[in-house]
Each structure stands twice: as structure tokens, then as C-alpha cells.
Amino acid sequence: MSKQKFYVVWAGRKPGIYHTWAECQEQTNQYVDAKYKSFSSKKEAEQAFHDGWQKHWGQKGTAKPVQQKQESLIKNQTENIDMDSISVDVGCSGNPGIVEYKGVDTQTGELLFYHGPIQKGTNNLGEFIAIIHGLAYLKEKGSNKTVYSDSRTALSWLKKKEINSNLVRDPSTKEIWELADRALNWLRSNTYKNKVLKWNTEAWGEIKADFGRK
Numbered sequence: 001m002s003k004q005k006f007y008v009v010w011a012g013r014k015p016g017i018y019h020t021w022a023e024c025q026e027q028t029n030q031y032v033d034a035k036y037k038s039f040s041s042k043k044e045a046e047q048a049f050h051d052g053w054q055k056h057w058g059q060k061g062t063a064k065p066v067q068q069k070q071e072s073l074i075k076n077q078t079e080n081i082d083m084d085s086i087s088v089d090v091g092c093s094g095n096p097g098i099v100e101y102k103g104v105d106t107q108t109g110e111l112l113f114y115h116g117p118i119q120k121g122t123n124n125l126g127e128f129i130a131i132i133h134g135l136a137y138l139k140e141k142g143s144n145k146t147v148y149s150d151s152r153t154a155l156s157w158l159k160k161k162e163i164n165s166n167l168v169r170d171p172s173t174k175e176i177w178e179l180a181d182r183a184l185n186w187l188r189s190n191t192y193k194n195k196v197l198k199w200n201t202e203a204w205g206e207i208k209a210d211f212g213r214k
Helices: 021-028 042-051 068-078 123-141 152-160 171-189
Strands: 006-011 016-018 035-039 085-094 097-105 111-121 146-149 196-198
Touching: 006 021, 006 042, 016 021, 016 042, 021 035, 035 042, 085 111, 085 123, 097 123, 111 123, 111 171, 123 146, 123 152, 123 171, 152 196
Parallel strands: 085 146, 146 196
Antiparallel strands: 006 016, 006 035, 085 097, 097 111
């Protein structure tokens, strides 16, 4: 039995604390610049909601005090982020399971695109599709902005221009595979100048497009 989580919504249709992911989704799906995060206890969630999103959103886990030397190191590492970029990420309820993905402006958190829910897929396929969606979006805009993803697997597929997934192709996975095949065809028939980089989660916290399900 999975452990109870509590979902804090700082910016959404109705900010507050929710007991299920479905309730959190109702407040945040396709809400521009939504800010939300899951916590393992009600006490942590209540404190985080009281603190405000600036202290918790986009950070890995509950904020903890660190030594000044560590703070300086993190600050220096964070400065290496190319803020003139977009970040993409996937939310997956089960793997395989329901998949959704989005792209946001790394600097502002503004929602640039969103797709979902896809009824059955995998995290890796979703991550790959999200990267290609980001590249296609930027090409249409005539932009050379960097694209960030936190998926090593999807980035390797991008580099090889090849998908290596064990997800069975059947009626239940038709939608995710149609999107993946379309993304692969786009990749093989288009060129781009954008950098596509690995988001450094360890140094920078969760990617700015994170769905807050960890």
C-alpha cells in the first residue's frame, strides 16, 4: 500500500492542501505558471503552504539548513543554468501508466505547452516526446533557446535518433506510440541548432517543469 502524500498548491485554480494527486491535478492542469509540490506528512504540507512557494517549489525535498560553504557551492552551480531556455518534464502515474508532459520557460515558469493525459505509456517515451515537442516549438518560433531535460535515456535516444523501448504496441498504447513515431520522424527529417542539455538535478533541484510527484 502506497504511503499517503499531501499536495500543496500555491498557485492554481484554488490554492490549498489536497490529499490526492487527482485533486491536485484539478487545480493545476493547464493552469499557467502553476506551483505545487507533494509532501510526506500533513505537518510538512501545512508548513510549506504557510512558507509560500519561493521556499519550496523547485527544490528537492523539504528545505534544510546547510553550511555556508555548501550554500556558496550551490549558488555557483546554479549560476551555470542557461536561464534563456525551456525545460520539459513528464508526469507518469505508474510506469507504464497515465502520461502527461509539459514545457515551461526556465526563467519564469510560464507554461509554454502541455499534452495529456495519455492513457498508457512510459516515462521514457514521454520524456523523448517532450524534448522533440520542445524542439519543434522553438523551431516554429525561430528560437535557438536551449532545451533542458532530466532524462538521460531520452537524451540518448535523441542522440542516436532511435527509440529503444520495451513497451508493447497494442490498442492500449496506440496513442503514446503514435506520438513517439511522429516525434522520431520529425527528428530524422529536421535540423536544429538548439542545445539539448541534461538538467543537473543534484545541483539545481527539480527541473522547472517538474510535476511534483516525487
